[in-house]
Amino acid sequence: MKAYQELSRDELLSLKAKLEKEYEDVKGKGLKLDMSRGKPSVAQLDMGMDIFDVLNSQSDMTSIEGVDVRNYGVLDGLGEAKQMMADIMGVKAENVIVYGNASLNVMYDAVSSAVTHGVMGCTPWCKLDKVKFLCPVPGYDRHFAITQHFGIEMITVPMTPQGPDMDLVEKLVSGDESVKGIWCVPKYSNPQGYTYSDETVRRFANLKPAAKDFRIFWDNAYSVHHLYEEEERQDKILEILSECEKAGNPDMAYEFASTSKISFSGAGVAAIAASKGNLECIRKTLTIQTIGYDKINQLRHVRYFKDFEGIKAHMRKHAALMRPKFEAVLKVLEEELAGTGIGEWTRPNGGYFISFQSMEGCAKAIVAKCKEAGVTLTGAGATYPYGRDPKDSNIRIAPTYPSPEELALATDLFVLCVKLVSVEKLVEKYARTEGFCEKKAG
Amino acid sequence: MKAYQELSRDELLSLKAKLEKEYEDVKGKGLKLDMSRGKPSVAQLDMGMDIFDVLNSQSDMTSIEGVDVRNYGVLDGLGEAKQMMADIMGVKAENVIVYGNASLNVMYDAVSSAVTHGVMGCTPWCKLDKVKFLCPVPGYDRHFAITQHFGIEMITVPMTPQGPDMDLVEKLVSGDESVKGIWCVPKYSNPQGYTYSDETVRRFANLKPAAKDFRIFWDNAYSVHHLYEEEERQDKILEILSECEKAGNPDMAYEFASTSKISFSGAGVAAIAASKGNLECIRKTLTIQTIGYDKINQLRHVRYFKDFEGIKAHMRKHAALMRPKFEAVLKVLEEELAGTGIGEWTRPNGGYFISFQSMEGCAKAIVAKCKEAGVTLTGAGATYPYGRDPKDSNIRIAPTYPSPEELALATDLFVLCVKLVSVEKLVEKYARTEGFCEKKAG
Numbered sequence: 001m002k003a004y005q006e007l008s009r010d011e012l013l014s015l016k017a018k019l020e021k022e023y024e025d026v027k028g029k030g031l032k033l034d035m036s037r038g039k040p041s042v043a044q045l046d047m048g049m050d051i052f053d054v055l056n057s058q059s060d061m062t063s064i065e066g067v068d069v070r071n072y073g074v075l076d077g078l079g080e081a082k083q084m085m086a087d088i089m090g091v092k093a094e095n096v097i098v099y100g101n102a103s104l105n106v107m108y109d110a111v112s113s114a115v116t117h118g119v120m121g122c123t124p125w126c127k128l129d130k131v132k133f134l135c136p137v138p139g140y141d142r143h144f145a146i147t148q149h150f151g152i153e154m155i156t157v158p159m160t161p162q163g164p165d166m167d168l169v170e171k172l173v174s175g176d177e178s179v180k181g182i183w184c185v186p187k188y189s190n191p192q193g194y195t196y197s198d199e200t201v202r203r204f205a206n207l208k209p210a211a212k213d214f215r216i217f218w219d220n221a222y223s224v225h226h227l228y229e230e231e232e233r234q235d236k237i238l239e240i241l242s243e244c245e246k247a248g249n250p251d252m253a254y255e256f257a258s259t260s261k262i263s264f265s266g267a268g269v270a271a272i273a274a275s276k277g278n279l280e281c282i283r284k285t286l287t288i289q290t291i292g293y294d295k296i297n298q299l300r301h302v303r304y305f306k307d308f309e310g311i312k313a314h315m316r317k318h319a320a321l322m323r324p325k326f327e328a329v330l331k332v333l334e335e336e337l338a339g340t341g342i343g344e345w346t347r348p349n350g351g352y353f354i355s356f357q358s359m360e361g362c363a364k365a366i367v368a369k370c371k372e373a374g375v376t377l378t379g380a381g382a383t384y385p386y387g388r389d390p391k392d393s394n395i396r397i398a399p400t401y402p403s404p405e406e407l408a409l410a411t412d413l414f415v416l417c418v419k420l421v422s423v424e425k426l427v428e429k430y431a432r433t434e435g436f437c438e439k440k441a442g
Numbered sequence: 443m444k445a446y447q448e449l450s451r452d453e454l455l456s457l458k459a460k461l462e463k464e465y466e467d468v469k470g471k472g473l474k475l476d477m478s479r480g481k482p483s484v485a486q487l488d489m490g491m492d493i494f495d496v497l498n499s500q501s502d503m504t505s506i507e508g509v510d511v512r513n514y515g516v517l518d519g520l521g522e523a524k525q526m527m528a529d530i531m532g533v534k535a536e537n538v539i540v541y542g543n544a545s546l547n548v549m550y551d552a553v554s555s556a557v558t559h560g561v562m563g564c565t566p567w568c569k570l571d572k573v574k575f576l577c578p579v580p581g582y583d584r585h586f587a588i589t590q591h592f593g594i595e596m597i598t599v600p601m602t603p604q605g606p607d608m609d610l611v612e613k614l615v616s617g618d619e620s621v622k623g624i625w626c627v628p629k630y631s632n633p634q635g636y637t638y639s640d641e642t643v644r645r646f647a648n649l650k651p652a653a654k655d656f657r658i659f660w661d662n663a664y665s666v667h668h669l670y671e672e673e674e675r676q677d678k679i680l681e682i683l684s685e686c687e688k689a690g691n692p693d694m695a696y697e698f699a700s701t702s703k704i705s706f707s708g709a710g711v712a713a714i715a716a717s718k719g720n721l722e723c724i725r726k727t728l729t730i731q732t733i734g735y736d737k738i739n740q741l742r743h744v745r746y747f748k749d750f751e752g753i754k755a756h757m758r759k760h761a762a763l764m765r766p767k768f769e770a771v772l773k774v775l776e777e778e779l780a781g782t783g784i785g786e787w788t789r790p791n792g793g794y795f796i797s798f799q800s801m802e803g804c805a806k807a808i809v810a811k812c813k814e815a816g817v818t819l820t821g822a823g824a825t826y827p828y829g830r831d832p833k834d835s836n837i838r839i840a841p842t843y844p845s846p847e848e849l850a851l852a853t854d855l856f857v858l859c860v861k862l863v864s865v866e867k868l869v870e871k872y873a874r875t876e877g878f879c880e881k882k883a884g
Contacts, residue, residue: 267739293543
């Protein structure tokens with residue numbers, strides 16, 4: 001395929017006319033599809049329904065340690081639930097506190113209590129003039145929303161296929177005591193699906209932060225969320241807590257995970273993993289904040305999945321439903337956009353997203369055009385702090401929720417909009433150049 | 443029965459010898475009972491087990507409004523769950539946000555976000571030099587723990603059978619802008635089982651706070667937790683939100699409730715009720731803090747209880763199990779301590795506690811003596827801010843958890859310890875008086 005940038009003005013104009021007609025045709029179809037969020041599909045949810053047969057009126061409601069899960073008691077999670085979440089994160093159960101239904105709240109609480117009470121004896125962030133977080137971009141909008149909510153200044157760091165630009169991370173973390181944290185989705189990153197390389201993880205573990213209370217917010221949301229069964233297509237990542245310990249920085253990372261995309265979204269089990277020192281600090285707040293989280297749901301999950309093999313088997317079923325969708329989107333992108341020079345995209349082995357990079361200044365227009373024709377994408381800019389993508393070019397594609405048929409329609413529309421907006425942009429550029437030449441001539 | 447205060451020194455000494463012998467006998471029995479917390483009994487929990495048959499692998503998981511409860515979406519609760527919690531609190535569903543598994547966390551979040559972000563546009567409390575809360579005493583230790591955690595100064599207000607001393611509340615609230623809140627358990631109060639009178643509720647609704655962001659923290663934890671079926675033995679309370687609205691103070695109250703002592707402790711559904719203005723402010727934080735709470739558990743509860751009649755019917759079953767326990771404790775107290783002048787106690791129509799008032803300076807010793815013989819009570823002082831009961835006389839009795847047989851043993855031990863500690867105190871007083879007389883003579 002010829003790069004759009006090499007087309008003449010006339011070629012562009014005739015292409016534009018053709019695309020506009022196609023677009024009007026699609027608009028006429030009255031689509032109404034939502035690809036805005038990384039949501040499991042109905043088929044994925046149906047597949048897990050037998051979890052509701054695990055507990056019934058005749059069930060023994062006693063945990064392995066003899067706790068009646070229906071009553072008060074146990075602040076930080078059932079032993080077997082700690083083990084389950086530890087296995088998911090690849091850490092020890094003793095490093096885990098089990099929380100409620102989803103991990104966003106755990107991250108919020110971690111930031112909130114650092115703001116009001118400080119981290120392990122350090123000054124509460126609300127008493128400091130300035131607190132900054134590093135935000136690898138593009139990244140997860142809800143991370144950025146938390147830091148923005150607390151008035152924390154966000155500094156962007158570019159992502160690479162190996163993880164954040166570590167030269168920059170090291171420089172910023174070691175040179176500025178007001179840098180207190182960094183948001184990471186280290187495996188199958190949101191939105192790219194990148195997995196941090198071993199070198200990146202080791203450089204994280206060996207950071208020399210100026211701030212004693214600097215913490216890596218390691219949101220391991222997709223640790224077991226592979227799309228492929230072949231070992232070689234399953235990304236691996238070094239375990240951050242043990243790497244931090246080896247590096248003499250045992251307290252530097254908080255790790256988060258949940259079963260939201262294993263069992264049910266927003267009705268799963270969430271957890272934090274951290275060092276003994278961090279957990280002691282967290283428990284001091286937790287014991288004031290809650291009488292404990294829902295132990296019945298913890299027991300339901302543990303009895304259903306049984307062990308880590310059970311989790312992995314369940315994730316293979318998710319993958320079987322998700323893989324064809326990712327592949328369908330990638331196929332259309334490949335067929336329609338390869339060589340056009342108007343878009344680049346990632347080809348992840350797992351996670352929930354594909355990251356699309358349009359020509360500069362096109363993302364907002366593409367998303368708007370899709371919306372106008374009935375397909376809602378994640379808002380352009382959402383993957384950047386304050387919703388500001390300086391190049392206006394990143395779009396997060398979430399292929400999981402629509403049915404395969406809907407997905408085909410939606411992706412066709414998407415590439416059409418990419419083409420149309422890109423052509424418009426190039427035509428406009430021609431016009432500007434001409435205007436410039438005319439002016440010069442005049 | 444003769445008041446202990448009227449006994450001669452010799453009578454006291456011989457009584458003391460007799461009680462000490464009895465105490466040694468009880469100690470020999472090797473009791474191991476826990477009456478420290480207001481926990482439902484195993485029989486109460488067993489009674490609700492059929493809630494786990496409500497959802498199974500074949501269930502329709504769609505809410506009345508068409509929401510798939512297994513997926514993301516719906517920040518502030520299913521419509522039917524709002525209605526359920528609204529009925530429990532006696533408010534409108536539109537004034538309700540449904541939360542997670544227990545209400546303590548909701549109260550914590552309300553205080554925490556006031557500290558970091560302020561209430562409805564007012565200055566965040568963390569930016570103020572001084573923030574104070576009024577604490578009716580004796581009261582609930584976990585309320586006091588939250589305010590203490592955030593460095594909020596606690597000012598005690600005496601409780602009466604009609605509610606807090608409202609003369610004092612009005613004076614403190616209207617005269618001091620740093621008074622930002624008051625903790626209330628308005629119905630079947632913890633620990634007395636008192637219910638605020640209509641006049642008290644109206645005076646609350648008509649408060650003229652100096653602080654615009656003063657809030658009444660109305661923890662309606664026991665709104666449907668009657669012990670008796672007869673109408674005339676069921677306490678009624680005026681609904682605070684509508685009273686506040688009538689009084690021109692629509693935004694002055696946050697109301698909290700949960701099903702922790704309806705379905706299961708720590709695995710129920712919690713909620714806040716408040717004005718539209720308050721809810722708008724709360725949602726601004728909530729949308730950052732969480733992707734939404736566990737809607738599956740909300741659906742399970744709604745399908746199980748069906749409607750408010752279902753809740754009331756279920757509470758009658760709880761009452762049938764709890765009533766004999768309250769009555770057994772009250773009977774022993776009456777038979778053993780009436781007229782002795784060494785203790786007073788409440789006779790609640792509902793809730794989870796009986797409040798016991800010993801002679802001054804005896805509570806800690808009574809609790810310690812009980813513990814030494816194998817019965818754990820709520821720590822003396824726990825019902826006061828900072829754990830400091832200035833008269834050292836309040837003890838919270840939680841009769842619900844032990845079996846009837848255990849409860850008989852525990853209550854016998856309790857009255858024995860009350861007698862023994864009181865006699866020791868009176869003997870000591872004699873000794874001091876004598877010492878004083880000898881000194882004077884000398």
